[in-house]
Amino acid sequence: MTSEVSSIAVVAHELKTPLCILRQLALSIDSADEKSFKKARAQMIQTSERALRQVNDLTKVARLEDGLFELEAVPVRAVCNEVTAELRELFRENHRDINWKYTNKSRLVLANRDMLYSVIYNFCSNAMHYSDVNTKATIMVRDKKGKVEILVRDFGPALPTKIWKEMKYGFINEPTSVAMRPGSSGLGLYIASKFSKYMNGEVSAIRHRDGTSFSLILPISNQMSMFEV
Amino acid sequence: MALTYIIEDNEIMADLFARYLGGVSETKIFHDAISAISEIENDKPNLIVLDILLTGPDGFTFLNELMSYEDTAKIPIIITTSLKLEQENLKDYNVVKILNKESLLPADLKNAAMECLRNVGNA
Numbered sequence: 001m002t003s004e005v006s007s008i009a010v011v012a013h014e015l016k017t018p019l020c021i022l023r024q025l026a027l028s029i030d031s032a033d034e035k036s037f038k039k040a041r042a043q044m045i046q047t048s049e050r051a052l053r054q055v056n057d058l059t060k061v062a063r064l065e066d067g068l069f070e071l072e073a074v075p076v077r078a079v080c081n082e083v084t085a086e087l088r089e090l091f092r093e094n095h096r097d098i099n100w101k102y103t104n105k106s107r108l109v110l111a112n113r114d115m116l117y118s119v120i121y122n123f124c125s126n127a128m129h130y131s132d133v134n135t136k137a138t139i140m141v142r143d144k145k146g147k148v149e150i151l152v153r154d155f156g157p158a159l160p161t162k163i164w165k166e167m168k169y170g171f172i173n174e175p176t177s178v179a180m181r182p183g184s185s186g187l188g189l190y191i192a193s194k195f196s197k198y199m200n201g202e203v204s205a206i207r208h209r210d211g212t213s214f215s216l217i218l219p220i221s222n223q224m225s226m227f228e229v
Numbered sequence: 230m231a232l233t234y235i236i237e238d239n240e241i242m243a244d245l246f247a248r249y250l251g252g253v254s255e256t257k258i259f260h261d262a263i264s265a266i267s268e269i270e271n272d273k274p275n276l277i278v279l280d281i282l283l284t285g286p287d288g289f290t291f292l293n294e295l296m297s298y299e300d301t302a303k304i305p306i307i308i309t310t311s312l313k314l315e316q317e318n319l320k321d322y323n324v325v326k327i328l329n330k331e332s333l334l335p336a337d338l339k340n341a342a343m344e345c346l347r348n349v350g351n352a
Contacts, residue, residue: 013311016311016331017239017311020242020311020330020331021239021241021242023331024241024242024245024330024333025241025245027334027335028245028248028335031335036248043241047241093240094240094260129238129284130284133260133264156284156285157284157285
């Protein structure tokens, strides 16, 4: 199978998952009482929004070469806070939690805000899939050699060796094969990897005995830094 | 009442499957193979509904683990997946039914479970 066909197969499979969930939720409505109906409705909205986000990200990946996305000064803490707020409910539904820890002064980084959001979102989403029940993933932001590092740490099974090797050397070339990627995460890491490269970020993964850390290092933007809160 | 393990890493799907099996069997949900294997010694199920692409060890690893012990090797398995699998290739693992998630109806799972449990004398 060529790399392109393999990539399409992975993407197709990844998008099949939310479609199967939506179908089951729709089927379940027939026999649902009012409470279950409301729950199913909320889950359908949530599932479709997540799938749409992924489709939008893939569309952006396809247009990266056009260089249409501008890099600007982005408040990194604000983006981390937004991701945490959006994903916290999902983590809790899956009996996990997420928090943040900022050890540096508030910084602006040179990035594209939407892409930075997607990278952190995908790291966190991956952390949820690969972490154990009742554990807490952490987004850490710290200074590193004159740049800013955003680190997402999870506690659970080790990252598959193939993904780890590619992340270790800074880039995932193609969506990871379905066989290597149980759960919904291989595509997310591929998107994160592509966006990081576009933003001149350094991306890597560290395997711990009890989990994994994904790291993105971005240059500090000194422009307008006095305005950041 | 019979006991069915539902091993499915998607929370929404697992809850729906448990609902479909209401009245047929008690259910226990596991989101990964390891926690199901850890529990199986304490509370052996009469039936297992198994997803294949799980986080951590996958469904095939779980099936191999079940086959390693005499008492768990005979538990009937219903596989729910969106992968294309042939039941013929999995019959040695006591897989009695493969239900494709793309076309599965609530009644399909319920009927398959009822039939399985009837065959093992628990329905």
